[in-house]
Amino acid sequence: xxxxxxxLVGTLLHAKQISRSPFExxxxxxxxxxxxxxxxxxxxxxxxxxxLLEAAVGAGVMGVWSSVLFGSGGAIQNQRWQGTLEMxxxxxxxxxxxxxxxxxxxxxxxxxxxxxxxxxGRLLYGIRLDFAHPVAFVVAxxxxxxxxxxxxxxxxxxxxxxxxxxxxxxxxEYPVWLVSGMLVPITVLPAWTVxxxxxxPTTWGARALREATSGGPVWPSVALCLxxxxxxxxxxxxxxxxxxxxxxxxxxxxLA
Amino acid sequence: xGSDYAIEADDLRRTYRARTGWLKPTRTEVEAVRGxxxxxxxxxxxxxxxxxxxxxTTTIKMLNTLLIPTxxxxxxxGFDVVKQTKQVRRRIGYVFGGxxxxxxxxxxxxxxxxxAELYGVxxxxxxxxxAELLDLVGLAGRERERVEGYSRGMRQRLHxxxxxxxxxxxxxxxxxSIGVDPVAARELRRTVGDLAATGTTVLLTxxxxxxxxxxxxxxxxxxxxxxxALGTPAELRKHADGFRVVEVxxxxxxxxxxxxxRGLPGVRETAVEVKGALQLLTVHSDAHxxxxxxxxxxxxxxxxxxxxxxxxxxxxxxxxxxxxA
Numbered sequence: 001x002x003x004x005x006x007x008l009v010g011t012l013l014h015a016k017q018i019s020r021s022p023f024e025x026x027x028x029x030x031x032x033x034x035x036x037x038x039x040x041x042x043x044x045x046x047x048x049x050x051x052l053l054e055a056a057v058g059a060g061v062m063g064v065w066s067s068v069l070f071g072s073g074g075a076i077q078n079q080r081w082q083g084t085l086e087m088x089x090x091x092x093x094x095x096x097x098x099x100x101x102x103x104x105x106x107x108x109x110x111x112x113x114x115x116x117x118x119x120x121g122r123l124l125y126g127i128r129l130d131f132a133h134p135v136a137f138v139v140a141x142x143x144x145x146x147x148x149x150x151x152x153x154x155x156x157x158x159x160x161x162x163x164x165x166x167x168x169x170x171x172x173e174y175p176v177w178l179v180s181g182m183l184v185p186i187t188v189l190p191a192w193t194v195x196x197x198x199x200x201p202t203t204w205g206a207r208a209l210r211e212a213t214s215g216g217p218v219w220p221s222v223a224l225c226l227x228x229x230x231x232x233x234x235x236x237x238x239x240x241x242x243x244x245x246x247x248x249x250x251x252x253x254x255l256a
Numbered sequence: 257x258g259s260d261y262a263i264e265a266d267d268l269r270r271t272y273r274a275r276t277g278w279l280k281p282t283r284t285e286v287e288a289v290r291g292x293x294x295x296x297x298x299x300x301x302x303x304x305x306x307x308x309x310x311x312x313t314t315t316i317k318m319l320n321t322l323l324i325p326t327x328x329x330x331x332x333x334g335f336d337v338v339k340q341t342k343q344v345r346r347r348i349g350y351v352f353g354g355x356x357x358x359x360x361x362x363x364x365x366x367x368x369x370x371x372a373e374l375y376g377v378x379x380x381x382x383x384x385x386x387a388e389l390l391d392l393v394g395l396a397g398r399e400r401e402r403v404e405g406y407s408r409g410m411r412q413r414l415h416x417x418x419x420x421x422x423x424x425x426x427x428x429x430x431x432x433s434i435g436v437d438p439v440a441a442r443e444l445r446r447t448v449g450d451l452a453a454t455g456t457t458v459l460l461t462x463x464x465x466x467x468x469x470x471x472x473x474x475x476x477x478x479x480x481x482x483x484x485a486l487g488t489p490a491e492l493r494k495h496a497d498g499f500r501v502v503e504v505x506x507x508x509x510x511x512x513x514x515x516x517x518r519g520l521p522g523v524r525e526t527a528v529e530v531k532g533a534l535q536l537l538t539v540h541s542d543a544h545x546x547x548x549x550x551x552x553x554x555x556x557x558x559x560x561x562x563x564x565x566x567x568x569x570x571x572x573x574x575x576x577x578x579x580x581a
Binding site for chain 1: 272320321322323324342345346350352354356357358359360361362366369370371373374375376379418
């Protein structure tokens with residue numbers, strides 16, 4: 001009960017802290033317009049007018065991924081800058097329980113990117129929001145956001161250890177967009193990317209949303225996204241304990 | 257607590273290793289703490305004094321589990337800081353000076369609620385405890401304002417409230433009065449004194465001698481990563497026994513004149529503190545040698561202000577200890 005309360009209070013407060021950042025708010029306003037535009041022009045030029053909604057959904061998932069990636073990395077780095085990383089890590093709790101609310105909060109704030117991309121697509125480009133399976137779409141979106149939050153815990157473990165976490169976050173953004181098939185179908189990518197894509201929760205989350213949008217077997221993809229995310233959560237829990245110890249040995253919890 | 261002592265440090269050492277550059281990496285090592293040993297009794301208010309870079313914060317961070325010692329052992333409340341981290345963390349609070357360490361975009365109440373959850377304060381206890389602490393630190397009525405609008409003093413008081421949420425047995429205060437105005441600093445000293453009076457063990461680091469003198473039962477002077485002296489303020493003052501101090505306010509003293517003063521018979525130490533246009537020249541000498549006349553003779557032709565000859569204070573003792581290190 002105490003653990004659930006900690007997760008809930010922590011998630012709410014971190015979401016509040018992130019959503020009050022002028023930088024985060026500006027990004028949240030601008031990036032979805034850019035992504036919606038990108039998706040629309042990409043698909044129009046490819047002569048695939050009928051798949052515009054699918055494109056907007058893919059662009060929205062890109063936004064969720066960016067939010068989790070930069071949120072997890074950025075939040076850990078921000079906490080290091082503002083001196084709170086040491087304060088929360090020295091609480092008598094499992095390190096993963098302290099970090100997980102931060103990554104889930106980034107997933108929740110990332111939901112805005114998905115919704116905003118769809119809204120901008122509708123407003124600016126007249127994309128009709130006709131989902132093949134509307135209920136499945138909502139479930140898939142929730143699973144995708146929570147799943148990415150869990151994946152974020154695994155990423156955050158690295159960010160706790162590295163003082164220059166932002167550098168790693170920058171290099172991971174585009175490869176995961178591509179490999180997960182958020183915008184470009186995985187089938188057009190080289191064969192070696194297939195196994196990489198298969199183990200990423202982002203691949204299955206994006207596929208579930210696409211299938212809910214244009215029709216297809218949504219639930220197996222949802223189940224795979226959730227399953228892989230739970231494995232990430234488990235591994236994240238195990239790794240975070242070790243990482244915290246290494247960070248204390250390497251003195252990386254503080255700036256200097 | 258099972259142990260006789262609240263804090264035990266035995267030959268603590270900490271080396272920081274850093275690597276810079278990718279193609280031709282350069283490795284650097286800094287030995288921040290080199291074998292620190294001391295004990296702090298339960299309910300004692302213990303001071304750790306030292307110049308910048310002496311190893312005070314590193315020592316505190318090893319004791320409060322934020323850093324793993326390179327070697328040596330430490331126990332807090334009888335629990336090993338490396339092997340029994342969780343038990344140690346339940347029993348300690350940590351407050352440091354400065355602007356950092358709080359969620360600026362949240363209110364004081366949000367900050368305290370979050371840390372109350374992190375420290376496992378029972379939900380039905382939280383409201384009462386938070387209200388009690390807001391009263392204690394004088395932030396009642398301002399708790400719903402965002403921390404980013406707080407003054408340095410208010411932030412510092414919020415830090416203290418946060419550190420006390422779970423009623424820790426041991427409180428680590430790392431330069432809590434840094435940048436705080438004199439009135440707020442006095443309030444802070446009163447709060448710290450009250451905490452120690454009610455049985456909380458306090459380990460305090462500070463640059464302010466008067467603060468250490470007023471508050472601490474015992475003080476360890478740390479310099480260059482080692483403890484140079486340890487004792488009650490009265491015992492430490494004895495390090496300046498046999499000294500006499502001459503203070504001269506002057507304007508435009510050249511370095512050469514200071515060097516000449518250092519060479520005068522009976523002079524042990526000289527120091528110059530610059531306060532705007534004014535230079536405060538402090539000359540430590542053997543008590544049986546009257547150096548005032550010689551000092552004034554050497555400063556002939558230089559515009560002087562107040563000249564004062566006095567008994568040494570704890571600060572003079574501290575300077576003598578650190579200078580001898």
